[in-house]
Amino acid sequence: MPLSKAGLNMSSNLSQNKKTVLSTQGYRGTRDFFPNDQRLQNYVYSKIHKLMHSFGYEEYNGPIVEHLELYAAKSSEEIVREQLYSFKDKGDRTLAIRPEMTPTLARMVASKQKELLKPIRWYSIPTCMRFERPQRGRLREFDQLNVDIFGGNSLDEDIEIILSAVDVLKCVGAKYEDFEVKINHRGIINSFLSNIMNVPEGNISSLLRLLDKKDKLSSDEFSVECKKLNLTQDQTNNLDQFLNSSIEEIISLLGDYAAPAKELKNRIxxxxxxxxxxxxxxxxxxxRGFDYYTGMVFEVFDKHPDNQRALFGGGRYDNLIAAFGGDDLAGVGYGMGDVAIINFMEVHGYLPELKKETDVCVIRFSESDRISALKLSKELRALGLNTESPVTLSKFGKQIQNAEKVGAKAVAFRGNDEMVNNTFCVKWLLTGEQEIYNYEKEGFDLFYKKLKMN
Amino acid sequence: MPLSKAGLNMSSNLSQNKKTVLSTQGYRGTRDFFPNDQRLQNYVYSKIHKLMHSFGYEEYNGPIVEHLELYAAKSSEEIVREQLYSFKDKGDRTLAIRPEMTPTLARMVASKQKELLKPIRWYSIPTCMRFERPQRGRLREFDQLNVDIFGGNSLDEDIEIILSAVDVLKCVGAKYEDFEVKINHRGIINSFLSNIMNVPEGNISSLLRLLDKKDKLSSDEFSVECKKLNLTQDQTNNLDQFLNSSIEEIISLLGDYAAPAKELKNRIxxxxxxxxxxxxxxxxxxxRGFDYYTGMVFEVFDKHPDNQRALFGGGRYDNLIAAFGGDDLAGVGYGMGDVAIINFMEVHGYLPELKKETDVCVIRFSESDRISALKLSKELRALGLNTESPVTLSKFGKQIQNAEKVGAKAVAFRGNDEMVNNTFCVKWLLTGEQEIYNYEKEGFDLFYKKLKMN
Incomplete structure (x- = not known):
C-alpha cells in the first residue's frame, strides 16, 4: 500500500484535531497559478495553439501517469534513475508521473499507426514532473509544449519543424536577433570520429558524452578529459578545430563520408x-544527450545577456515506434518548457499587461431589487458581455469602486424610475457620463455597440 | 525510495533489450486523447471558459501533487483512505496526486486572503486522480470543473452559483427539461432530527449517513436500518413523510426551527x-456526504432515461479556510467531472461533429519548388489561414485527396507559369474551380475573402 502508516496516522490525527494549522505552501518546485499567473499562461498558450493550428498540427493529450515500463524503455537513463516520481497503486502496479510526453506519444501513435493519416502532425502541452533541484528556469512540475511530425519526407519535415520552432518564439513577440537555432546532425560527429579520427568503436560513446558537456569545461579541463580517453594532443586539436568549422569546411573534411553533413547543409x-x-x-x-535522436538535432538559445542558455530543443528520431511491435515510423519534434518561454519573454520585455476582462457590473440599491438586477445581468450576458452581478450590498460609490477594480467599463442598474419606464441606466466609468437605454432588444444592442467601441 | 528494485531491474532489462514489445495500452482508468477526442474536449471547455468569464469568474490552477496532510485535513475520509494515489518523493516527503481541487483552492485562498478583492469568483478545470473501479461515467483520471465564490452575501452567492451551474449545461446545448437541480439545506434535516423527532445527538450522524444512501435501499431495507438505529415505526414513518414534503410543508412542520428552510425557500x-x-x-x-458543506447543498440530475443519475453537485461551506490560520471566509461552489458532461451530451444528442480546421494545403510538383511552396505557405499563414505545407512528394491527384481528408477548402500552388507571372493558383475543392491570384497583398486579400465566404 503506497499510503504509509505514518501518513495514515497523521491523517486521522488531523481530522480529529481541526485546530491544527496547515501550511499554505504547496510542494517545493510546484506552482500556484493565481488568476494573474493563469492569465499570462493562457495568453502564451492561446498564441501557441493558434500558431500550431496555422501549421496544421492537431492537439492530443494522454494520461498523467503511465506504467513504469514505458519510461524505462523510452526515456533516458538519467530521467528513469534519478528524476521519476514513481510509485505503486493500490493494485500493486508500478506507475510513474510523466517526466516527458514522448513515450506517451510513441505509445499512442503505435496503437493506431495504420489508421492515422500521414503525415501525422501533432502537438500537446502536457504537465510533467521530474525530481530535480528547483532553480531559475527549472521546476519539478512544469508544462512542456511537444511538437512532432511523422511519416513524410525527412528533409521537408526537418525544415518545417524548425520553422515552427522559430515561430513559437516569434508568436510571443520575439525578433530574429533575440535568439539562435543551433543545428547539428548526429551522423556528422559519428562520421568524423570513426572515419576521420579513427577513434575505436568502443570509445565513441564516452567521447560523445564528453562533447555533450564540453561547454561546461575549460579548454584545459577538456584536454585532460581527452587524454583520459587516450586521444593524442593532435587528435584533441583536430577535434577542437572540427568543432569550430563551418558546414562547408566539414563537408570538404569528411570527403566520402560527408552525406550527413550535405543533408544538413541542405536544411540549413x-x-x-x-x-x-x-x-x-x-x-x-x-x-542532445543520448536518447532517441538519430538525425538532425537542434537547440534554441536565448541571446539576451541575462538569460544566455538553451531554451529548448529537439531532433529527428527513427526508431521511436518500433518497440511497440509496429513498423518503423520516423519523426522529428521538440519540447519546450513553459518556464523557459516565460523567462525568455520576461528578459526581452515581451510580457503583456493583462487585466481581468469584466465588461460591466450590475449594481443594486436595496433588498428588493435582487431579481431585477439578476435579470438585467442575464440580458447583458446574453449579449456576450462579461457581467458581474452584485453579491455584496454596499453604497453606490463603493460598488462603482469595485467595478473599477475588476476592470469594468460601465455599471448598469435599474432603480425605481427605470423599472417604471422599462429602461436601464448605465454609468460609463471612464467619463462618469450616465445614460438611459430601453430595456428592449434595441436598447441592449445600442449599449453593446457603445461598450465595444470604448 | 519509491522506485522498487523490481522496477529498476525491469528498467535496465528493457533498455538492454530493445526488442521487447511494449504494450500500447495506457494505465487502466486513464484516457488517450487522440485529436478527435481532444477536439471535443476543447469544444466543451471553450464553451465553459466563455461562460465562466461571462459571470466574472477568473481561472486559477495549482499543483498536480500536494503534501498528503492537505488531503488528510480537507478531503473526506473515503477519499483519503481508499482513493488517494499517495507516495513518497526521493526526499522522503509524503505526497498525493490531487483527488479533487478544493483543498488546493482553500490553501491558495488562505495564503492571500487579505489581498484578494472580494467577492472572490474563481474557477479551474484541473486533472485529478482517484483509485476507483473504472465504470461508465467514472474513471481513475478525470478533469473536474471547479467553480467557487467567497466573501459576499450567502443568499446572492447561492443563487449565482446555481444559475452558473444551470448555464454550464445550457452552454453545451441542454434545455431546462433535460435536467434537474435538486436543492437542500444541511440545517433542515439537522433541525428536523434534533428538534422535531428528538433523535439523540449521538445518533444523528449515523442517521444522516443512512439517509445519504437511502436511494440505494428498498423501503423495507430502509425500515430495517432505521430500527437498528432505535427509531420507532412512527419515527420512521415520520421521517419518510418528511422526505416527501414540499418546502412549504417543511417550514410549517419545523415552526420555530424553520430558519434554514425559510432561507432555502428564498433561494428556490x-x-x-x-x-x-x-x-x-x-x-x-x-x-452531499459529510465533508465540508454547512448550508445549501445541491445535485444536478440528468433526466434522460438512459443516464438517470447525479451529474455533479456542490454546496455552501463556512469553515474551509480557517484551518490555515486565517479568518473564516464562507463560500459556495461545485465540481463537475468532464466524463459526466460528455456522457450527458452524448445521451441527449448534443455532441457536435468537429473536423480538423485546415483552410488550405499548399502542393508541390518537383524537387525544385520546395522554397517557393514554403514561402507561399508562410504568406497564407500570415493572413491567419491554417495552412499545411507539403512534406510528401506525390501526384497532383493524391495531394488533392489528402487536402480533402484534412478538411481543406482549397489547395494553392505555384508552377512554372505562376512563378513567371508572379501569381499563385488556387483550386477550390468543393467546386473543382481553378483561379489565379496575384502574388501580392491585393491577391492574397482577395483569396482570403473568398475562402472565408465559403
Whole structure:
C-alpha cells in the first residue's frame, strides 16, 4: 500500500484535531497559478495553439501517469534513475508521473499507426514532473509544449519543424536577433570520429558524452578529459578545430563520408532563406544527450545577456515506434518548457499587461431589487458581455469602486424610475457620463455597440 | 525510495533489450486523447471558459501533487483512505496526486486572503486522480470543473452559483427539461432530527449517513436500518413523510426551527423565477456526504432515461479556510467531472461533429519548388489561414485527396507559369474551380475573402 502508516496516522490525527494549522505552501518546485499567473499562461498558450493550428498540427493529450515500463524503455537513463516520481497503486502496479510526453506519444501513435493519416502532425502541452533541484528556469512540475511530425519526407519535415520552432518564439513577440537555432546532425560527429579520427568503436560513446558537456569545461579541463580517453594532443586539436568549422569546411573534411553533413547543409540553406541567417546557425557541438535522436538535432538559445542558455530543443528520431511491435515510423519534434518561454519573454520585455476582462457590473440599491438586477445581468450576458452581478450590498460609490477594480467599463442598474419606464441606466466609468437605454432588444444592442467601441 | 528494485531491474532489462514489445495500452482508468477526442474536449471547455468569464469568474490552477496532510485535513475520509494515489518523493516527503481541487483552492485562498478583492469568483478545470473501479461515467483520471465564490452575501452567492451551474449545461446545448437541480439545506434535516423527532445527538450522524444512501435501499431495507438505529415505526414513518414534503410543508412542520428552510425557500423562489420550475426542485434527501458543506447543498440530475443519475453537485461551506490560520471566509461552489458532461451530451444528442480546421494545403510538383511552396505557405499563414505545407512528394491527384481528408477548402500552388507571372493558383475543392491570384497583398486579400465566404 503506497499510503504509509505514518501518513495514515497523521491523517486521522488531523481530522480529529481541526485546530491544527496547515501550511499554505504547496510542494517545493510546484506552482500556484493565481488568476494573474493563469492569465499570462493562457495568453502564451492561446498564441501557441493558434500558431500550431496555422501549421496544421492537431492537439492530443494522454494520461498523467503511465506504467513504469514505458519510461524505462523510452526515456533516458538519467530521467528513469534519478528524476521519476514513481510509485505503486493500490493494485500493486508500478506507475510513474510523466517526466516527458514522448513515450506517451510513441505509445499512442503505435496503437493506431495504420489508421492515422500521414503525415501525422501533432502537438500537446502536457504537465510533467521530474525530481530535480528547483532553480531559475527549472521546476519539478512544469508544462512542456511537444511538437512532432511523422511519416513524410525527412528533409521537408526537418525544415518545417524548425520553422515552427522559430515561430513559437516569434508568436510571443520575439525578433530574429533575440535568439539562435543551433543545428547539428548526429551522423556528422559519428562520421568524423570513426572515419576521420579513427577513434575505436568502443570509445565513441564516452567521447560523445564528453562533447555533450564540453561547454561546461575549460579548454584545459577538456584536454585532460581527452587524454583520459587516450586521444593524442593532435587528435584533441583536430577535434577542437572540427568543432569550430563551418558546414562547408566539414563537408570538404569528411570527403566520402560527408552525406550527413550535405543533408544538413541542405536544411540549413533552406532555413536561412526562409527566416534569417541571424537565427539559423550550424553548431557541431550540439548533441542532445543520448536518447532517441538519430538525425538532425537542434537547440534554441536565448541571446539576451541575462538569460544566455538553451531554451529548448529537439531532433529527428527513427526508431521511436518500433518497440511497440509496429513498423518503423520516423519523426522529428521538440519540447519546450513553459518556464523557459516565460523567462525568455520576461528578459526581452515581451510580457503583456493583462487585466481581468469584466465588461460591466450590475449594481443594486436595496433588498428588493435582487431579481431585477439578476435579470438585467442575464440580458447583458446574453449579449456576450462579461457581467458581474452584485453579491455584496454596499453604497453606490463603493460598488462603482469595485467595478473599477475588476476592470469594468460601465455599471448598469435599474432603480425605481427605470423599472417604471422599462429602461436601464448605465454609468460609463471612464467619463462618469450616465445614460438611459430601453430595456428592449434595441436598447441592449445600442449599449453593446457603445461598450465595444470604448 | 519509491522506485522498487523490481522496477529498476525491469528498467535496465528493457533498455538492454530493445526488442521487447511494449504494450500500447495506457494505465487502466486513464484516457488517450487522440485529436478527435481532444477536439471535443476543447469544444466543451471553450464553451465553459466563455461562460465562466461571462459571470466574472477568473481561472486559477495549482499543483498536480500536494503534501498528503492537505488531503488528510480537507478531503473526506473515503477519499483519503481508499482513493488517494499517495507516495513518497526521493526526499522522503509524503505526497498525493490531487483527488479533487478544493483543498488546493482553500490553501491558495488562505495564503492571500487579505489581498484578494472580494467577492472572490474563481474557477479551474484541473486533472485529478482517484483509485476507483473504472465504470461508465467514472474513471481513475478525470478533469473536474471547479467553480467557487467567497466573501459576499450567502443568499446572492447561492443563487449565482446555481444559475452558473444551470448555464454550464445550457452552454453545451441542454434545455431546462433535460435536467434537474435538486436543492437542500444541511440545517433542515439537522433541525428536523434534533428538534422535531428528538433523535439523540449521538445518533444523528449515523442517521444522516443512512439517509445519504437511502436511494440505494428498498423501503423495507430502509425500515430495517432505521430500527437498528432505535427509531420507532412512527419515527420512521415520520421521517419518510418528511422526505416527501414540499418546502412549504417543511417550514410549517419545523415552526420555530424553520430558519434554514425559510432561507432555502428564498433561494428556490428566486431561482425558479430566473430559470424554470422544470429545473429547480427542493429535495430534502440530498445530503452531499459529510465533508465540508454547512448550508445549501445541491445535485444536478440528468433526466434522460438512459443516464438517470447525479451529474455533479456542490454546496455552501463556512469553515474551509480557517484551518490555515486565517479568518473564516464562507463560500459556495461545485465540481463537475468532464466524463459526466460528455456522457450527458452524448445521451441527449448534443455532441457536435468537429473536423480538423485546415483552410488550405499548399502542393508541390518537383524537387525544385520546395522554397517557393514554403514561402507561399508562410504568406497564407500570415493572413491567419491554417495552412499545411507539403512534406510528401506525390501526384497532383493524391495531394488533392489528402487536402480533402484534412478538411481543406482549397489547395494553392505555384508552377512554372505562376512563378513567371508572379501569381499563385488556387483550386477550390468543393467546386473543382481553378483561379489565379496575384502574388501580392491585393491577391492574397482577395483569396482570403473568398475562402472565408465559403
Amino acid at each position: 540553406d533552406s532555413l536561412i532563406e526562409l527566416t534569417s541567417e541571424k537565427v539559423i546557425k550550424f553548431s557541431p557541438e550540439i548533441m | 423562489d428566486s431561482l425558479i423565477e430566473l430559470t424554470s420550475e422544470k429545473v429547480i426542485k427542493f429535495s430534502p434527501e440530498i445530503m
